[in-house]
Amino acid sequence: MESTDTNTAPEPGESLLTGAPDLVTVPTRQGLEAVDIIQRAAGQASRAGGVGPVLHDGSGSTLGFLVPPGTADAWDLPGSACTQTNGRGMRFGDASPAAGTGWLLPPEAVGPVTDPEVLRAALGEAARLIEAADNCF
Numbered sequence: 001m002e003s004t005d006t007n008t009a010p011e012p013g014e015s016l017l018t019g020a021p022d023l024v025t026v027p028t029r030q031g032l033e034a035v036d037i038i039q040r041a042a043g044q045a046s047r048a049g050g051v052g053p054v055l056h057d058g059s060g061s062t063l064g065f066l067v068p069p070g071t072a073d074a075w076d077l078p079g080s081a082c083t084q085t086n087g088r089g090m091r092f093g094d095a096s097p098a099a100g101t102g103w104l105l106p107p108e109a110v111g112p113v114t115d116p117e118v119l120r121a122a123l124g125e126a127a128r129l130i131e132a133a134d135n136c137f
Contacts, residue, residue, distance in 0.1 A: 021066040022082055026079065026123060051111070052067070053065075055102070058100035063104060066112075068115075071116045
């Protein structure tokens with residue numbers, strides 16, 4: 001079947017990675033909540049998508065989610081940053097990808113990258129949950 005649709009978003013289970021991934025970094029607490037939210041959603045809905053590889057820094061202050069190349073061009077979520085890696089430091093076979101970092105979720109254990117829309121929604125929900133928890137006292 002021929003299609004003229006310009007939407008190139010992959011179907012669930014398809015690889016989103018066609019080049020060097022970009023990296024979304026967030027505070028660790030928000031990132032851990034987002035990982036949990038994405039994993040729960042992936043288990044409950046077929047279109048939720050799963051979490052891809054996640055890095056942690058040596059100080060424990062940030063987590064980094066690998067996302068498809070080009071994500072950095074339009075990423076604007078407050079409290080996070082998205083940078084182009086251009087393949088720098090991305091050696092997926094290494095136990096520790098770069099000095100001072102390590103894998104929270106290694107590439108061999110998860111999908112190739114996290115869908116940016118799924119990540120954005122999970123980070124928003126995580127921020128709301130953290131705010132609610134912090135305001136309970």
